[in-house]
Amino acid sequence: MQPLDQQTILFCSTPGRVARPPAACSDLPAFPLAGAWSRWFARTFDVWWQSALVALVLGYGISLVSPAFVRWLETPFGWKLFGLACIPGGLLLDAALQAVAGNTPGKALLGLRLITPDGRAPRFGELVRRNMKIWRDGLALGLPLISLVTMARQGLRLRKGLQASYDKNDFLVSASPKGWLAKSVFGTAFAGLFGAILILDSMDRQDSREASAMLEAPSSVWTNPATGRMARIGAQWKLEVRAGADGTVQHLFTQHSGHATVLFAHEQTGGRALRQDAQALADRLADRFELADSYFAEFRGRPSWVGRGLHKKGPERVQLRIVEVDGKAWRVVAMQSPPAAYTDDLVQELSGALWDTVTPAPGPELAQRSQ
Numbered sequence: 001m002q003p004l005d006q007q008t009i010l011f012c013s014t015p016g017r018v019a020r021p022p023a024a025c026s027d028l029p030a031f032p033l034a035g036a037w038s039r040w041f042a043r044t045f046d047v048w049w050q051s052a053l054v055a056l057v058l059g060y061g062i063s064l065v066s067p068a069f070v071r072w073l074e075t076p077f078g079w080k081l082f083g084l085a086c087i088p089g090g091l092l093l094d095a096a097l098q099a100v101a102g103n104t105p106g107k108a109l110l111g112l113r114l115i116t117p118d119g120r121a122p123r124f125g126e127l128v129r130r131n132m133k134i135w136r137d138g139l140a141l142g143l144p145l146i147s148l149v150t151m152a153r154q155g156l157r158l159r160k161g162l163q164a165s166y167d168k169n170d171f172l173v174s175a176s177p178k179g180w181l182a183k184s185v186f187g188t189a190f191a192g193l194f195g196a197i198l199i200l201d202s203m204d205r206q207d208s209r210e211a212s213a214m215l216e217a218p219s220s221v222w223t224n225p226a227t228g229r230m231a232r233i234g235a236q237w238k239l240e241v242r243a244g245a246d247g248t249v250q251h252l253f254t255q256h257s258g259h260a261t262v263l264f265a266h267e268q269t270g271g272r273a274l275r276q277d278a279q280a281l282a283d284r285l286a287d288r289f290e291l292a293d294s295y296f297a298e299f300r301g302r303p304s305w306v307g308r309g310l311h312k313k314g315p316e317r318v319q320l321r322i323v324e325v326d327g328k329a330w331r332v333v334a335m336q337s338p339p340a341a342y343t344d345d346l347v348q349e350l351s352g353a354l355w356d357t358v359t360p361a362p363g364p365e366l367a368q369r370s371q
Helices: 036-063 067-073 078-085 087-101 105-109 125-137 144-159 180-216 274-285 344-358 364-370
Strands: 007-012 030-032 110-115 172-175 222-224 230-233 237-241 251-257 260-268 289-299 301-309 317-325 329-334
Touching: 036 067, 036 078, 036 087, 036 105, 036 110, 036 144, 036 180, 067 078, 078 087, 087 125, 105 110, 105 180, 180 344, 230 344, 260 344, 260 364, 274 289, 274 301, 274 317, 274 329, 289 317, 329 344
Parallel strands: none
Antiparallel strands: 007 030, 110 172, 222 230, 237 251, 251 260, 260 329, 289 301, 301 317, 317 329
16 A cells, blocks of 8 residues: 555545545546655644643733742743643644634645545534544653654554544545745744744753752841841842932842842931822832822831832732831832732742841731731
8 A cells, every 4th residue: 555645535526425436536636645744744833833822821821810830830840741731722722723714834834734535624523523632642642752652653554555543534634735935934934943942941941940949049148238237038039239210229139930029228318208208109100000009007116108009011019118217218119920929928028028127027016016
């Protein structure tokens, strides 16, 4: 038996009718069948970008509401396992795209088309069933080493002139000639996507190494240059000293994954009332943040102002506090990306340590009044 890419099949043009023998359809065009390598390249390309798109959208959505999911993604194999879990979603996207548009980018660029034995385009339900069989019998559930064996097995079936096990008598993959331009576009896209996967994998491994090292690292000691008092800062935070728009020195602490930043700074009150300092800070931040509520309250036995709100151009949450100590207006501005619960404990711990360098922590009775 000849390999499939050396075979042709004749179809009768009457819709809905099963293909007749060649003798009965000699006046109809012949459709060559696609070979193993062209099918592999098209399928691999489509699975890569479709699964990546599903992982990006689904991962972003879950990350907004689930702190546990964010923590899991930061484990050494979190993203890899999540990517494997998104392959079925990518195959559902593949079925939907093929049902609506008639083809997928990988197949279209290589001149391939999936059809039924009677020459019609498969329906969405048929495509879903076929793709789930591909996930099981062709991709081996996405398991890297095992999938090499299962794909090689399907390729050998095609070279022997047999249909892939997930096609059998229900589907055919036809091939039409494509010029060098289409093949060049596909080759460039395939190489670019493969390169992006390698780069992202390298970045993920580097992030995993850094996260593991960070979790094992002890906290560092930071000294407030204005008061000389020291605080222990967790290894999850990176410090940057910069000059603010108002000319003050700002200490910016950024959580290792970028989900939270805490700004710590102060300025001389110059005889201004706390209300004036609070209004000045709110005005400076008004172009970026929308404060939902604010109030004055005692904090560690000293007058303070608190503001809470959201970023105007994103879902980030902002919390501000100003405390007057010895003629200085100290402020902490904390910004957290969703889910805020993921960094709540870290932000609270860091803020408390920073305030310890300005005013001592209160006793039990005073702490209860300040909450």
